[in-house]
Amino acid sequence: MNTLVKKAQKGNDKAFLQLFQMYEQDIYRIAYVYVKNEEDASDVLQEVAYRSFKNIHTVREASYFKTWLIKITISCAIDSLRKNKNIVQLNPNYEEFLGASNEDIPLTLSIQELINGLNENEKSVVILKYYKDFSFKDIAETLDIPLGTAKSVLYRALDKLRKSIKEVGVNE
Amino acid sequence: MNNKVKQEMERIKIPADIHERAKLGVKKVKSEQRRRFKKPLVAFSAAAIAVGVLVGSASVSPTMANFASTIINSIFSESGNKGLEQVSKLGLTDMVGETKVAGGTALTVTELFYEGSKITIGYSFETKKQLSDDHHLGVEIKINNESVSYSGGQKEQQIDPNHRTGLIDFELRGNDVKDKFDLGLAFTGENGEKWEFTLPVQAHTNIKTVAIDTKQTVNGNNVTISDLKISPAGLVIAFQSDSAIDSNHLMSYLDFKVVDEKGNEIGSHSGGTMGEIKDGRYYYSGNRYFDPIGDDVKELTITPYLVLPTGGGGVEIDQDGKEKVIEFKPIKDDITFKTFKVKLP
Numbered sequence: 001m002n003t004l005v006k007k008a009q010k011g012n013d014k015a016f017l018q019l020f021q022m023y024e025q026d027i028y029r030i031a032y033v034y035v036k037n038e039e040d041a042s043d044v045l046q047e048v049a050y051r052s053f054k055n056i057h058t059v060r061e062a063s064y065f066k067t068w069l070i071k072i073t074i075s076c077a078i079d080s081l082r083k084n085k086n087i088v089q090l091n092p093n094y095e096e097f098l099g100a101s102n103e104d105i106p107l108t109l110s111i112q113e114l115i116n117g118l119n120e121n122e123k124s125v126v127i128l129k130y131y132k133d134f135s136f137k138d139i140a141e142t143l144d145i146p147l148g149t150a151k152s153v154l155y156r157a158l159d160k161l162r163k164s165i166k167e168v169g170v171n172e
Numbered sequence: 173m174n175n176k177v178k179q180e181m182e183r184i185k186i187p188a189d190i191h192e193r194a195k196l197g198v199k200k201v202k203s204e205q206r207r208r209f210k211k212p213l214v215a216f217s218a219a220a221i222a223v224g225v226l227v228g229s230a231s232v233s234p235t236m237a238n239f240a241s242t243i244i245n246s247i248f249s250e251s252g253n254k255g256l257e258q259v260s261k262l263g264l265t266d267m268v269g270e271t272k273v274a275g276g277t278a279l280t281v282t283e284l285f286y287e288g289s290k291i292t293i294g295y296s297f298e299t300k301k302q303l304s305d306d307h308h309l310g311v312e313i314k315i316n317n318e319s320v321s322y323s324g325g326q327k328e329q330q331i332d333p334n335h336r337t338g339l340i341d342f343e344l345r346g347n348d349v350k351d352k353f354d355l356g357l358a359f360t361g362e363n364g365e366k367w368e369f370t371l372p373v374q375a376h377t378n379i380k381t382v383a384i385d386t387k388q389t390v391n392g393n394n395v396t397i398s399d400l401k402i403s404p405a406g407l408v409i410a411f412q413s414d415s416a417i418d419s420n421h422l423m424s425y426l427d428f429k430v431v432d433e434k435g436n437e438i439g440s441h442s443g444g445t446m447g448e449i450k451d452g453r454y455y456y457s458g459n460r461y462f463d464p465i466g467d468d469v470k471e472l473t474i475t476p477y478l479v480l481p482t483g484g485g486g487v488e489i490d491q492d493g494k495e496k497v498i499e500f501k502p503i504k505d506d507i508t509f510k511t512f513k514v515k516l517p
Contacts, residue, residue: 009308053198
């Protein structure tokens with residue numbers, strides 16, 4: 001990994017693509033959750049490859065590469081959404097704890113609820129926490145938000161998912 | 173229970189072509205790197221070197237700002253780029269002379285020029301430690317504190333082992349092209365040092381635009397040359413092109429030969445190309461930059477042509493780090509476009 005990052009930083013595109021290939025499925029899936037269709041998710045993946053190869057010289061340590069790539073993915077996906085509509089930005093000063101700090105995911109959660117039931121900020125925190133196993137500290141650093149905000153956004157997201165699942169259950 | 177998210181995420185089907193899409197992203201960077209500064213800037217002259225020695229003797233300190241006025245103009249006016257030399261000589265450049273110090277290195281943004289959609293910035297940086305040959309200075313750009321889409325290039329010149337000067341130029345796109353804005357420049361050193369600047373920028377509007385709207389189709393490849401812009405900084409030809417998905421990115425290699433009525437070829441400085449895939453075709457748009465022309469020039473003869481790569485190749489690295497050289501395979505599909513003439517106002 002270290003060698004590949006160094007080679008990529010010197011402009012070796014084959015080394016970069018070998019690195020990128022390790023994460024491209026994750027990148028596509030994360031992008032898909034935001035943009036909700038194959039075509040835009042593929043466009044986001046291409047843009048992530050472009051931005052990350054262009055800026056790989058800014059990666060200080062190989063161990064940061066994965067986190068850095070995911071940060072670019074979220075940024076590209078939100079940029080893609082921004083082209084079509086206004087999205088709500090996470091306010092770094094906004095800290096409000098909603099509901100109990102229960103981190104359990106509802107057992108009946110579906111991908112559609114993840115895609116359609118959460119706003120972009122909530123998706124970012126849920127994906128980083130449960131798909132990429134980031135700590136709250138890493139989430140806060142990746143999204144440039146205070147740690148408390150990361151927690152409050154997660155609890156709010158989980159609360160929404162639970163309510164959404166209950167409502168579906170009642171309607172059924 | 174937390175891996176329920178993982179299980180659901182893994183239900184998202186992965187298209188077969190995602191690695192090809194990743195390659196396209198990488199190719200775009202390589203293509204920009206080839207296009208930008210395909211003609212290396214001429215080494216800066218003795219005047220710039222003399223200034224470098226002078227600044228070096230003053231050591232790195234906030235007093236760098238005092239020396240900035242002595243090096244302003246030297247970077248543009250000694251760049252070997254006739255357009256930059258001319259705008260510098262005419263006093264059209266914005267003098268900046270702002271210095272920031274981080275990690276023992278002083279970085280001075282010396283001058284700036286913004287016209288059309290293109291911004292060019294001159295900078296100088298000097299460090300106490302000797303710079304390695306592969307030292308790289310990263311640059312991030314923001315407009316009114318927002319990230320923007322742009323294509324651009326960066327070129328540095330070593331003045332001495334502790335001092336380099338450089339030029340950055342980049343083209344803004346679409347709605348990011350504004351007459352007036354705050355330009356955020358964040359330079360990043362190899363050890364994470366940051367030199368951040370916020371510079372008010374206003375466009376120079378001394379541009380004449382000549383509509384062209386010439387369209388050509390050759391072997392299924394389309395090109396539209398929409399207009400020609402003329403200013404003291406030089407000529408800009410704007411084009412759109414498209415080609416089949418299996419065309420080896422032929423139309424991304426588009427360039428133009430420009431000759432005045434006396435037979436003098438106008439020097440070319442390449443330019444940026446943006447591409448996208450739509451309906452199974454590659455679509456490109458871009459600008460090509462040329463030296464300024466005299467007021468006496470009344471007609472230009474323009475010939476589109478392809479600048480196909482003549483070398484390259486790469487290295488394939490396997491999981492064990494073993495390297496295999498990939499030989500360069502030349503593109504043989506060169507095509508010929510028609511020459512056309514443009515009357516100037």
